[in-house]
Amino acid sequence: MTGEGQARPTQAATTLLAQKARAELHAEFDGVHSPETVDRVFDESLEQFGSADVPDYVSTLARRVARDRLRALGQVEGTIAHDLPEVVFVGLEGRGRSQMAAALLELRSDGQIHAVHAGTSPNITLDPNVIAAMAEIGCDLTESYAKPISPEVLEAADVVVTLGRSVGPIAIPESAKHEDWRVGDPVGASIGEVRRIRAELEGRIDDLIAELM
Numbered sequence: 001m002t003g004e005g006q007a008r009p010t011q012a013a014t015t016l017l018a019q020k021a022r023a024e025l026h027a028e029f030d031g032v033h034s035p036e037t038v039d040r041v042f043d044e045s046l047e048q049f050g051s052a053d054v055p056d057y058v059s060t061l062a063r064r065v066a067r068d069r070l071r072a073l074g075q076v077e078g079t080i081a082h083d084l085p086e087v088v089f090v091g092l093e094g095r096g097r098s099q100m101a102a103a104l105l106e107l108r109s110d111g112q113i114h115a116v117h118a119g120t121s122p123n124i125t126l127d128p129n130v131i132a133a134m135a136e137i138g139c140d141l142t143e144s145y146a147k148p149i150s151p152e153v154l155e156a157a158d159v160v161v162t163l164g165r166s167v168g169p170i171a172i173p174e175s176a177k178h179e180d181w182r183v184g185d186p187v188g189a190s191i192g193e194v195r196r197i198r199a200e201l202e203g204r205i206d207d208l209i210a211e212l213m
Helices: 011-028 035-048 058-077 097-108 128-135 151-156 191-212
Strands: 086-091 114-119 159-162 177-180
Touching: 011 035, 011 058, 035 058, 058 151, 086 097, 086 151, 097 114, 097 128, 097 191, 128 191, 159 191
Parallel strands: 086 114, 086 159, 159 177
Antiparallel strands: none
């Protein structure tokens, strides 16, 4: 993230970063999606972050979101194997509970379950105490950012977990199981409260893993 005294990237540099991210997506999904589909999804993802105050990260953020969407779309269309259970965690801003839950699920399942986190009104900045509490158990979230929810990711999900009423209405597909977890909000909370929320999430995550594996 650009800080005080740190030069912001030039337009040329930003364009080069976007070109590099686009090329990486084309290479990864070659033979899975048409070039036009990859371009469309990446361009839509770039537009979602167009007003974000992190110009040096926009291309990376857009690539991550586009990758989630293209991977999910491939699973729905049958061009990518759906060989792991898919779980989507949906929060309001996507910078607290959903991030923690997704990281915990992949950690505690030893990567045998794929998790995606998203926010219905995503806020780019992750809460610092969330980063600190997760680092204590070996989860590095320093390069993790909130992602907007997308229909492709929801359509590919086996389980959609909403994290409280604040997320608003979600178009959950009939093929997905829906769970609503009422867990405290770690955003703005003390480190002690974030640890308590982490422990509560760990218990719920372990129950979910037992159901899916």
